[in-house]
Amino acid sequence: MIQLFNVTKRYSSDSLALKDLTLQIDKGEFVYVTGASGAGKTTFLRLLYAAEKPTRGQILIDNKNISRFRSHQIPFLRRKIGVVFQDFKLLQSRTVYENVAFALEAQGKKRYEVSKKVYQALKEVGLEHRLQRRPVELSGGEQQRIAIARALVVDPLILLADEPSGNLDQEVTLDIMELFKRANARGTTVLLATHDHSLHRRFPRRVLTLDKGKLIGDQQP
């Protein structure tokens, strides 16, 4: 599903974000990406959804070399990838329904299909009764669940989560992890970047450890 060959990312001559990364992640895997702040976790994820291009090396997703993608090809890659952020990245001026529908509308889905899928996705995260609320009226945990619903509503092949529980308390974090596990059980490949070691102790999965841009550990549970 995801293959990296000698991937290096350098932002400037004295800023090396990732160095010579080679790894493979199979379809349906659940992988933690860990490391201290500045280890390169976010850059790693950004490379996977083509927000950045590698300075050197090749990245293959679903057998396509995305490092050679032109900008008009990138949206079609992103339709296969759901992304969840620590700061949720929700549109505050729009309702819960509109936030989730947005991802489907961007893909040109028909109206009746959009409403059906949005309802299902919100039901999946337990927020179907909050359709017409705006994000600002909801708690942090609820906002993150909307972000997850938005990422999952398009049935992605891959779900990338960058510190999704960074702003949430322990109890809400467990709820969120449950949602990731359910998505993974349905066949979605999940990559979760976190510096919270308690997560992989509680839910043991494969762990990739980065340090100063280098892959220093790849542990199976």
Add this chain to the structure above:
Amino acid sequence: MLERIRYFIVRALRNMRQWPLLCTASILTMAVALATVATFFLVVVNIEQLAERWTNEIQVIAYLQDVPKQQDLPGLIKELKNYPEVEQVTYVSQAKAMKRFSERLGNDADLLEGVRSDLLPASFELGLKPEFRTTDGIAGVLEKLESSLAVEDLRYGQEWLDRFNNFIGMLRFVGALLGAFLLLAALFIVSNTIKLTLYARRDELEIMALVGATMRFIKVPFLLEGAIQGFIGGVISLLFLSVFFTLVVSRYLGTFWLTPADFNLVFLTLWQQFGLVLAGVVLGALGSFSSLRRFVKI
């Protein structure tokens, strides 16, 4: 396809509703910019229109060496009327010339007592068609006159015409220059206002790109929004101009202006009004387009 177009329009309108302040700022900026350009255009057009009227006075006077015989006059007048440049021909006999001169002297007319009535030369006064009231048009008439009549002298207000031509040329040049400058300034201001509105909505643009929206999907609603705002701005500027023109300019200013009593100030024609609104649409879409290039990155 239809659903997509409907979606784009709905989204453009919804965006405008969701950001009423930014939307109003863009519309008003465009309305002011368009009204400024249109006002300037109106000033230039009216000055030009007024100046064109002065050319009504342009005529060529051919003073004759010999007084034509009475029976030759109709033939001569007919020949002159056949010139393509000539609109009307008036024959001024020696007696008529003297009468005019005497009238012009008014109370001093008795100075002419004892002066022979054949002192002044007979002449033809040629009024020209509007399209030939130019240096070239006059040159054509002069050439024909000199070859067909025994002319003593020709008068045609050369100096005045040269000055007039220079004035019109300068008016058009300055008008085009200032107009282009105003348009560029309008585009710059509008583009920057839209840039500000897009800056406030950069999260939305970023999230759109994240969820796999294509460049077209992201840009079209913003371009439409710009065009709709431009349309509204254009209509507002047109309404403002027509109200201002009807209530203030033509009613009050017209009486102070150095214009002939029968001169009516000119307003935009229907096509020009349509052009103003269309300019708003183009300005809005262009402003959005140039700003989007900076903010939308996939």
